[in-house]
Amino acid sequence: MVLDSKKSAQLNFDDQEIDLPIFSPNLGPDVVDIRKLYAQGDVFTYDPGFTSTASCESAITFIDGDKGELLYRGYPIDQLAEKSHFLEVCYLLLYGELPTAAQLDEFVPRVTRHTMLHEQMAYFYRGFRRDAHPMSIICGVQGAMSSFYHDSTDINDPWQREVASIRMIAKMPTVAAWAYKYSIGQPFIYPRNDLDYASNFLHMCFAVPAEEYNVDPIVSRAMDRIFTLHADHEQNASTSTVRLAGSSGANPFACIAAGIACLWGPAHGGANEAALNMLREIGTVDRIPEYIARAKDKDDPFRLMGFGHRVYKNFDPRAKVMKESADEVLGLLGIEDNPTLQVAMELERIALSDPYFIERKLYPNVDFYSGIILDAIGFPTSMFTPIFALARTVGWIAQWKEMIADPTQKIGRPRQLYTGAKHRNYTDVENR
Ligand code: CMC
Numbered sequence: 042m043v044l045d046s047k048k049s050a051q052l053n054f055d056d057q058e059i060d061l062p063i064f065s066p067n068l069g070p071d072v073v074d075i076r077k078l079y080a081q082g083d084v085f086t087y088d089p090g091f092t093s094t095a096s097c098e099s100a101i102t103f104i105d106g107d108k109g110e111l112l113y114r115g116y117p118i119d120q121l122a123e124k125s126h127f128l129e130v131c132y133l134l135l136y137g138e139l140p141t142a143a144q145l146d147e148f149v150p151r152v153t154r155h156t157m158l159h160e161q162m163a164y165f166y167r168g169f170r171r172d173a174h175p176m177s178i179i180c181g182v183q184g185a186m187s188s189f190y191h192d193s194t195d196i197n198d199p200w201q202r203e204v205a206s207i208r209m210i211a212k213m214p215t216v217a218a219w220a221y222k223y224s225i226g227q228p229f230i231y232p233r234n235d236l237d238y239a240s241n242f243l244h245m246c247f248a249v250p251a252e253e254y255n256v257d258p259i260v261s262r263a264m265d266r267i268f269t270l271h272a273d274h275e276q277n278a279s280t281s282t283v284r285l286a287g288s289s290g291a292n293p294f295a296c297i298a299a300g301i302a303c304l305w306g307p308a309h310g311g312a313n314e315a316a317l318n319m320l321r322e323i324g325t326v327d328r329i330p331e332y333i334a335r336a337k338d339k340d341d342p343f344r345l346m347g348f349g350h351r352v353y354k355n356f357d358p359r360a361k362v363m364k365e366s367a368d369e370v371l372g373l374l375g376i377e378d379n380p381t382l383q384v385a386m387e388l389e390r391i392a393l394s395d396p397y398f399i400e401r402k403l404y405p406n407v408d409f410y411s412g413i414i415l416d417a418i419g420f421p422t423s424m425f426t427p428i429f430a431l432a433r434t435v436g437w438i439a440q441w442k443e444m445i446a447d448p449t450q451k452i453g454r455p456r457q458l459y460t461g462a463k464h465r466n467y468t469d470v471e472n473r
Pocket residue numbers: 274277307308309310312336337343344345346347348349350351352401403406407408
């Protein structure tokens with residue numbers, strides 16, 4: 042708890058002077074506490090997009106957008122991506138500390154033993170059209186989990202919260218892989234608990250019953266890094282959605298389904314799919330100037346997908362690691378001369394040297410490179426955002442658990458700046 046205010050700010054208006062406490066967090070800018078503002082001053086604050094608003098107290102993830110720094114529980118993301126692995130990072134996000142060897146030995150099998158889905162869920166998949174987007178399938182299947190796992194929906198029971206958390210982390214790879222298999226008309230591949238988390242996911246996506254499939258360790262490592270880099274990102278749109286849904290007391294499966302829905306948008310998790318589609322649409326290096334010109338044109342809504350970030354006004358630290366992984370995977374698969382990749386590399390070079398992008402601090406973000414890797418591994422673009430959702434599930438859960446345990450937590454209920462009609466009387470239809 043950092044809430045020990047040593048400073049305050051004064052707000053003066055309409056002959057009123059209101060004292061607002063200021064809190065100094067462990068990292069990041071000071072925060073002005075406006076909780077009593079409405080009661081004391083009869084005014085609201087106005088902050089669409091929450092660009093200046095801290096919606097909660099959190100000890101999980103910290104981002105310094107100007108420095109290009111991302112910490113999970115204090116640990117820099119590049120160290121975790123290099124030295125750790127996804128399940129260890131899950132433990133860190135959920136419980137606050139890196140596990141000891143004994144804790145990890147207990148945690149990994151605990152997750153692994155929950156990888157199977159209730160068999161009846163296979164029939165649930167069959168209700169979707171074959172051409173349904175995998176995001177729509179995972180959003181639906183995730184929401185439906187609350188009707189398959191009744192014994193872990195009581196948010197007031199810490200044991201049930203824990204079981205629901207482990208279940209979702211364990212089952213999400215199966216949910217996403219089955220969405221993919223369903224969309225291509227192949228049989229579902231059941232999880233293999235002898236494989237690590239990333240390899241098991243790749244196996245469920247790419248194996249077929251007719252022949253053996255061996256997961257390449259470099260590909261599996263790249264997949265694991267994608268999971269690690271996407272595991273949490275502070276109070277972004279989907280995480281805030283999960284918290285808002287959870288603030289009403291909704292069950293955890295429903296809250297995570299809400300997060301998946303929010304992640305789908307192209308300004309958020311959908312950007313990796315949109316970025317690769319854009320690279321393909323550009324097609325050849327000679328067409329890049331046309332797209333750069335469109336991105337700069339104020340009358341054209343087009344944006345370079347995979348560039349820019351609300352918080353990072355410096356290189357996205359995740360993008361640095363992802364670029365290294367991209368080089369490794371593309372080298373392994375021998376596809377450095379792929380035309381989409383050539384467009385990507387040239388676009389990156391131009392954007393990093395063009396004053397429009399430099400002045401606005403628009404760097405390639407994590408989605409720019411993750412799309413390239415996932416494409417090289419063999420995933421269709423429609424699977425990019427489901428993979429992001431799979432990885433972010435642990436972050437959503439950690440944030441949701443933190444919120445439930447927070448004694449100051451209230452139902453999220455923003456106010457508004459009303460600009461609609463004032464009072465008026467109903468007019469009968471014949472008189473309108
Ligand atoms: N291409 C061209 N111009 C851009 C772009 C872009 N991708 N992003 C921002 N700008 C311009 C924008 O037009 C504005 O210019 P001006 O100041 O002249 O009006 C300026 O940069 C600031 O833009 P903004 O809209 O105020 O910035 P924001 O912080 O609200 O938006 C963003 C952040 C991520 C929504 C935006 O950069 C964007 O749409 N990027 C493309 C989508 C994308 O790659 N999203 C993935 C984010 S990373 C994954 C995740 O965490 O979800």
